[in-house]
Amino acid sequence: MSAEQPALARALSDGEDRLVSADDALATLQLRCGGELPGTIAVPALLEAVRKARRYELKLARAITAQAGDESVTAWIEVEPRQDGEQGCEIVLRNWQTASLPPEDIDATQVLRAGINRHLAELSAVLDARQNVLAVTTEAPDLRELARAIESGLGQEWTQFVEIDGNAHRQPMHWRLLDGASLRVVGSQRAWRASLFPRAVPGSPPDGFDLCLTSDEPLPEPVAEPFNKASYELGDAQANRRVIGRDVAPALRLPIARIIANAETIRTRLAGPLAAEYADYAADIAAAGQHLLALIDDLADLEVVEAEEFKTAPDHIDLADVARRASGILGVRAREQGIVVDPPRAGESLLAVAEFRRVLQILLNLLGNAIRYSPANSQVWIRIEAEGERARVIVADQGPGLAADQQARIFEKFERLGRSGDGGSGLGLYISRRLARAMGGELSVESAPGQGARFILDLPADRKARTPTA
């Protein structure tokens, strides 16, 4: 093996096939495939190769493919049992290629969704052509009352037995309007969703329907009576404050996702030829829908960080590593805009006490802003600094910069500094600062108009790491 190709990345796994350490590319792949670090290997093909190499004690080499987000990754990896006396394997990445996945076939997705809804239905009913109930079955304890009510009133419209959210219409409605509707059921705490499947007769209207009720929440665990009055009340109080994250977000996501999907269908002219202007309008609708979805996520986050009992789970983390991850995740978007992101070098390291996920969230927000508001062909730097008891990450850009009064306002809720229509909600920096403070840190900005901006995230340094004996 004279001219061996240099490894693009290396990683180590342990005796239970968990990734314990990994270079950038492999770490990013692990995270984007939904895994954790350290954590069980998230790429199925890689996990299989590692498991075999460990059990067989053989050096294996495979081409693996994985779906990371909306990209398909093909990589060539070599897996060797570890030589350092530890259980597990060493993983070497030799080359890798990405290709964006083709958009999902909407019809096929709908067939799948329908299948899932049928499979997960906790109540199903047979309806006739006018949506009157012919038969009903349920296995969920909290739907028995509903089922009994329906059974005693067979032959009536199903909508009479439930409370359909936001609907003052006189029934019956067209079934397409009811398909996917959220509803409440007497006797159940859970939010429900109706799915209607027409029994199609080619060429004429459906001669009946199957109705399925599904819920995104599991049946609440029954709780023992004597202890729980107080905690019930507390639970209610908290629940009321969490109205967006718990109730509104799930209810809104579905219809918005549907708006986006349909707008995309129109935009891509899947349903037939269409004038270009209309396709552009559809693109606008889809973009607005995406914005709404992001806003809902932000609002749900906002609720979490504003709750009194909000706490983070501090851990010992390496800020340089988090910064490199953030830059890896947003690197593609930056390149699209012609912006170069310069993260801390490999080998640099700065230890802090904070929650990994939250710091990543803050850095993604800062970096996302920097990319969004920087001119093309500019640079964004992420730097780390130790200052006494504090560990610091700085995100600096070459954007238009901020005047003093703007700096004072920028961390406020819903502050957009007069901007609109660019997909921002005005909540990102507010949430980021709340997160930073909850971790015993601070988020601040230094800038002057025309000079770019430097956002500074201060966190408690990890003192133990510097003086391991202390």
Place this chain on the structure above:
Amino acid sequence: MMESAAQFPAQSLSADGVEALLRVELASGDAAALNVAPILRHLIDNGANAMFSDAIIAGVRGMVCDLTRQLLDAQLRVKGETERIDHPTDNVAVLADALSANAALLGHLHALAFEWQLTRQMQARMALDPVLSPLLQAQMASADSQTASLAMRLLAAQARFCQEQQRMQLSLTELPGDLLHSVLVAMRTLAGVEADAEAAGAESVIRLEYHEARTRLGLASRLIAGMGGGGLAALSFSHAGTALFLTALAMASGQDRDLAVMSINETQLARLALSLRASGLKQSAVEEQFLALHPDIALPEGFELMSPDHAAALLAAAGPLAGD
């Protein structure tokens, strides 16, 4: 089968018992005799391109024996005997039997024998060199020294493969990792307690020597993976040559390579057509490959309407290994 069935139980039987036993034996003998003609006809009828031609069966049997010999040699080497000797026929037969009972191994050897037959046919029909294809030549001339050296190593491995196939042999260390593991397990199991030390020693030597990345199939898949989007170029039979074409076809259509190899057989036209489609080839390119491999076959009408995704889904649902 017939041999073992003919061994009557040793204990004495009553007259009735003997008669009953003979009756059963007679019936099973008749059944076997009935099958002789159709099996024989099937074997004789099969043309040169068939899955069970004499050459292919002989090749598979030869490779099984060669693997067996290497395993036994390795055990002898552990004992310090380096001179090549003939192994006792019993040892050879028992181990070879165990290897032939391994369906996955047999499938792989069958695919290799079939690949070799295809390689020679293409050499005769299209003057396609068994070792050096235009694609491999281009890769060797690559400005990227890594790619060039990878291509050189693949060339050497392919030359070794051809040489071995001529002799109906196969190196142990050319097996895919999973199969090598199952072969070693079989060897250990058969060695039993008395020869365990030699078997264990041989096993650890083989495991240590082995690296899947250096096998011919490993090198080919790495070369194709490194080409990225250019891998589509390897989906031309006349450009890539048999070995690289088959690897590229397997990778692009998401199938096991052995399965992709068998899809070239003329009884597997649907699989070949779907594999090519699932790999993302356009209609004209699929037709071109069919023209090279099966000049007398036309694709069904409407095939051009099938999407690559749909083709891949059909393959995934139908594969004989789908449940694996």
